[in-house]
Amino acid sequence: MTDIALAFADDALFADIALEGGDLATDDGLRTAVIISLFTDAPARADDPLPQDGADRRGWWGDAGNDDANDRTGSRLWLLERAKATSDTATRAREYAQEALDWMVADGVAASVSVEATLFRPTQAAPQAALRLSIVIYRPSGVRVAIDILWDAEANRILSTGVTA
Template sequence: MTDVALRYDADLGICDIALDGGLVATDDGLRTAVLISLFTDARARDDDPLPQPGGDRRGWWGDAEPRVAGDETGSRLWLIEREKIVPDVLARAREYAEAALAWLVEERIASAVAVEVEAIRPQTLAIGVTITRPTGPARQRFDFVWEATS
């Protein structure tokens, strides 16, 4: 399967379509799927504290009518974008990333997904994702820097 490749800009905290010699680049691996899973805003759960009480619960518009009940795109990482990076927030970030990537195992694209999260600066997370393919020891690692806003 080939996807349009996305490029993640850690300084701006955004993804954009990658170009290769003026043409849209493609990605036949997992990088684009991982980027979409982590950095698309999933809808906040009813019990999630919002960054602004009473604010928008966000979520990707395509999840309004999912083909599979409960299927959801994205992560809830956006919920911690204004929080100080303390151990509890690191644990939540890992939980949110693991939940966002769980579909890779459910769909048998991966046999295992491991997520590591660490603070590398007061408002900056490093997110490491290691994906093990079901066809053997082939592993892919993706590293991202996520900057919280204050």
């Protein structure tokens, strides 16, 4: 599976199409699929607490045409944008990320996907709280892909991403 590559600009709130030498960059290492899966807003469930009372329940417009109402693109990580840096927030982030990436196994893109979430509290050296999502994907061929994302949930900003195979 080859995608047009997406990349986060430093301190950006969004990913953009990556270019290499004036051409569109491609990605067959699942990084772009993970970015889309985690940072496209899935709709909030009826029982999800919203970051602000009366807020939009969001969701990606492209899901409107899906035959299966459970076939949704994105994650509910956006629900954490005003969450305090607690172990409960890390647990919810792990659950939301795992849920958003489970399609890879169902569609045969991966044999397994596991997610760990680690919370970093502010210190003098790093004044913002951050959440590290460590994702390990095993392809059906057995190839291991590890993706680490350091995310400042309060500012809803990606601090860094890394991929190792």
